[in-house]
Amino acid sequence: MAGDSGASRRAAMYGEDDLSSMSIFSGNYINFGYWQDFTPGLISIGERTESQANLYRTALRRLKIDPTDVVLEVGCGIAVGTVVALREFGPRAVYGIDLSQDQLDRATRVNSELIAQQPDRLILQRGSALKIPHAGERFDKCYSVEAAQHFEDLTAFASEAHRVLKSGGRLAVATFFMTQPTAADELRRLIETIDNGIDVVAAIDSFRDDLLTAGFVDVNVESIGEHVWRGFDAWITQTEFKDGWGRNWLKAYQRRLIDYYLVTAAKE
Numbered sequence: 001m002a003g004d005s006g007a008s009r010r011a012a013m014y015g016e017d018d019l020s021s022m023s024i025f026s027g028n029y030i031n032f033g034y035w036q037d038f039t040p041g042l043i044s045i046g047e048r049t050e051s052q053a054n055l056y057r058t059a060l061r062r063l064k065i066d067p068t069d070v071v072l073e074v075g076c077g078i079a080v081g082t083v084v085a086l087r088e089f090g091p092r093a094v095y096g097i098d099l100s101q102d103q104l105d106r107a108t109r110v111n112s113e114l115i116a117q118q119p120d121r122l123i124l125q126r127g128s129a130l131k132i133p134h135a136g137e138r139f140d141k142c143y144s145v146e147a148a149q150h151f152e153d154l155t156a157f158a159s160e161a162h163r164v165l166k167s168g169g170r171l172a173v174a175t176f177f178m179t180q181p182t183a184a185d186e187l188r189r190l191i192e193t194i195d196n197g198i199d200v201v202a203a204i205d206s207f208r209d210d211l212l213t214a215g216f217v218d219v220n221v222e223s224i225g226e227h228v229w230r231g232f233d234a235w236i237t238q239t240e241f242k243d244g245w246g247r248n249w250l251k252a253y254q255r256r257l258i259d260y261y262l263v264t265a266a267k268e
């Protein structure tokens with residue numbers, strides 16, 4: 001793969017390689033997970049899956065979803081988190097978009113029953129975070145879980161999220177960012193997916209500025225790393241990746257190079 005771009009590596013990772021099938025993830029989720037009160041000990045597959053659903057719940061709670069809301073998820077993956085939004089938060093409808101056709105095909109297969117039962121409430125489409133395939137002022141709420149680390153242009157994403165939200169709409173983005181731009185070199189040495197361009201992690205202050213420049217107000221940045229990295233690292237030790245570079249995520253967090261954030265904002 002030498003010389004491959006981050007985009008082509010991502011396409012393979014979410015295409016034929018099917019990242020969701022790797023033992024570091026479970027339940028068709030592909031995120032690091034959220035552990036409210038992590039205590040060391042053996043983690044079951046069910047608990048690992050629940051941690052990933054809990055990352056969604058943590059982001060979705062911030063949106064204060066109403067029954068009349070039409071909601072957009074950007075980078076929905078296999079859309080099991082989109083279904084959490086629909087079932088547990090009860091909006092009128094949730095649209096999920098993802099760049100990868102393979103991911104959308106998996107999402108459509110996994111959720112076929114619900115899509116058949118409620119075709120007007122769960123709508124999955126191919127689309128990019130950098131050019132959201134919807135008209136302006138279409139959504140009441142918008143969220144993204146562990147996908148923005150792949151967006152090559154966060155300025156464009158911020159502007160698109162602002163465009164598709166109605167006035168009074170809210171945004172929630174959960175993923176990892178560099179704590180400061182000077183962390184980049186050390187992170188490249190520690191984290192393979194940053195070094196090879198799969199993850200294009202920006203500095204958190206730069207994303208905050210992107211949101212403000214796009215016109216968002218009430219931009220709030222919350223570190224949730226203490227609920228993410230230790231649990232995720234403990235899970236890795238139970239998999240065949242226990243001796244690999246994936247253990248460096250926790251080191252990078254402990255060295256204050258990277259953190260997991262929940263960023264919320266509102267459109268006036």
Ligand SMILES: C[S@@+](CC[C@H](N)C(=O)[O-])C[C@H]1O[C@@H](n2cnc3c(N)ncnc32)[C@H](O)[C@@H]1O
Nearest residue numbers: 029030031075077098099100128129145147150
């Ligand atoms: C780590 S997975 C997370 C999936 C899901 N949110 C979850 O937590 O299970 C990242 C997802 O973002 C999607 N993605 C990457 N770049 C994207 C872009 N520019 N626009 C939309 N989706 C994108 C990928 O195809 C992948 O499905």
